[in-house]
Amino acid sequence: MRMFEHDVVLVTGAGSGIGQAAALLFAERGARVGVLDRDASCATKTIEMIQRGNGWGMAVQADVTRGDEAAEAVGAVLERFGSIDVLVNNAAIEFSADVINTSEEEWDWVIAVNLKGAYLMSKEVLPAMKKKKSGSIVNGSSISGLLGWPNSAVYCASKGGIIQLTRQMAVDYAPYNIRVNCVCPGTTRTPMIERLFDMEEDREQAMRKISTMHPLGRFARPAEIAEALCFLASDDASFITGAVLPVDGGYTAK
Ligand code: NAD
Numbered sequence: 373m374r375m376f377e378h379d380v381v382l383v384t385g386a387g388s389g390i391g392q393a394a395a396l397l398f399a400e401r402g403a404r405v406g407v408l409d410r411d412a413s414c415a416t417k418t419i420e421m422i423q424r425g426n427g428w429g430m431a432v433q434a435d436v437t438r439g440d441e442a443a444e445a446v447g448a449v450l451e452r453f454g455s456i457d458v459l460v461n462n463a464a465i466e467f468s469a470d471v472i473n474t475s476e477e478e479w480d481w482v483i484a485v486n487l488k489g490a491y492l493m494s495k496e497v498l499p500a501m502k503k504k505k506s507g508s509i510v511n512g513s514s515i516s517g518l519l520g521w522p523n524s525a526v527y528c529a530s531k532g533g534i535i536q537l538t539r540q541m542a543v544d545y546a547p548y549n550i551r552v553n554c555v556c557p558g559t560t561r562t563p564m565i566e567r568l569f570d571m572e573e574d575r576e577q578a579m580r581k582i583s584t585m586h587p588l589g590r591f592a593r594p595a596e597i598a599e600a601l602c603f604l605a606s607d608d609a610s611f612i613t614g615a616v617l618p619v620d621g622g623y624t625a626k
Contacts, residue, residue, distance in 0.1 A: 374402030375606050380453040382406035382446070384436050384493055385463030387414025389562030390512065392421075393594035394460055394601045399427030401602065406449040406456070408432040409463070436463050436489030437481075446496035455504065458605045459497045461490035462512040464530070466564050468571075471525045479526045486530035490537060498541075502548045508605045511538050511554035515620045518556055531556075535616050542614030551613035553604040558620030559583070560592040587622030 381398040385391035387409030399405045399422040407422070407429050409415040415431035422429045430452055434445035449456055464486040467478060490511055501507030516524055517531030538554040545552060559565060559582050572578035583590050600619040603609055618624045 375608075376458070376602075377402035379403045379457040380406065380449065380455050381458040381460065381605070382408060382432075382449055382456050382493075382497065383460040383462055384408045384489065385512075386418050386460075387411050389564055390557065390560060390594045390597045390601075391460070391462040392418045393598040394462065395429065396421060396425065396427075397595065397598040397602050398458070398605075399429055400425055403428075403458070404453050405429035406432050406445075406453070408434055408436075408445055410435045436461075436493055437484040439492050439495075442489075442492040442496050446493070446500075450500060456497050456500055457507060459493060459507075459509045460512070460601055460605065461493055461509065461534075462601075463489055464512060466568060467527050468523050468568070469525060470523055474526050482526040483530050483533075486527070487533040487537070490534060494537075494541060498545065498550070501550050502545070505549045507545075507548075507550040508609075509541065509550070509552045510601050510604045511552070512601075513538070513554045513556045513616065515556050515558050515618065515623050518616075518618065518624050538616065539614045546613055551604075551609070553609070553612060553615045553617065555597060555600045555604065556616060556618045556620060556624070557597045557600075558586050558592055558618070558623045560594055560597055562594055565591070585623065586620065587626065590621065592619065592621060 381403040386395040386407040407418045412433040419431045432445045434441040467482045513534040514531040516528045542552040
């Protein structure tokens with residue numbers, strides 16, 4: 373299935389976890405993939421994995437909170453591959469604290485990575501998509517964008533913001549045949565989540581507790597979230613825009 377054979381896909385935060393799984397899946401389906409990450413060595417590792425599967429891509433080191441770096445990254449991909457057909461705004465950081473225990477600096481940093489980053493990357497990619505009157509943007513939200521996850525004030529706020537940014541951009545750019553959607557993953561086994569469990573006193577018990585909160589009784593695999601990102605990006609979703617898709621083992625159905 374090489375449904376992205378003629379496409380260039382740019383994935384942010386593609387050096388790890390869900391972003392890496394998405395970059396690999398897009399490449400497997402024929403896309404040329406821009407693997408953007410703040411961490412250059414992680415991005416290079418993803419590219420090596422893509423190359424081992426006979427895929428095609430380029431590593432781009434950039435911090436999505438920086439307008440100048442976002443512009444340079446998008447410029448580099450456009451120069452090398454000629455277009456960007458799909459943008460996946462996936463880069464984000466987790467932060468556990470309630471409002472009282474979140475400093476102003478911490479608030480600003482998480483919002484900058486998780487929300488402003490998607491705005492900055494979209495702002496750079498959209499003009500090229502508008503020009504060719506086609507494109508697809510898929511944003512990474514979370515079940516934490518749909519409900520209040522305990523001790524997660526700024527993370528929830530940032531992911532709720534992504535949902536509204538998705539809907540808003542879907543309306544503005546539909547006349548240019550640009551679709552904008554988002555996915556809301558449940559708990560997924562990635563380095564981000566492993567780091568959180570590492571902080572628990574009883575790791576195994578914490579993992580059991582969170583996994584059984586998902587009606588399917590387990591965590592997601594990164595590849596399962598990547599499938600949803602690929603679907604929304606693809607022509608199979610050609611009449612879907614402004615959609616908010618939970619991929620959460622039933623978590624938000626309860
Ligand atoms: P991860 O930590 O494994 O990977 C995130 C990647 O983003 C890392 O490679 C990191 O270097 C990169 N990154 C961080 N800040 C960046 C910046 N400023 N500029 C560029 N790159 C940056 O995380 P993950 O679990 O794969 O999460 C991916 C997405 O899925 C995030 O949007 C996250 O909020 C969302 N999500 C994850 C889960 C989960 O359980 N893992 C659940 C719901 C939503």
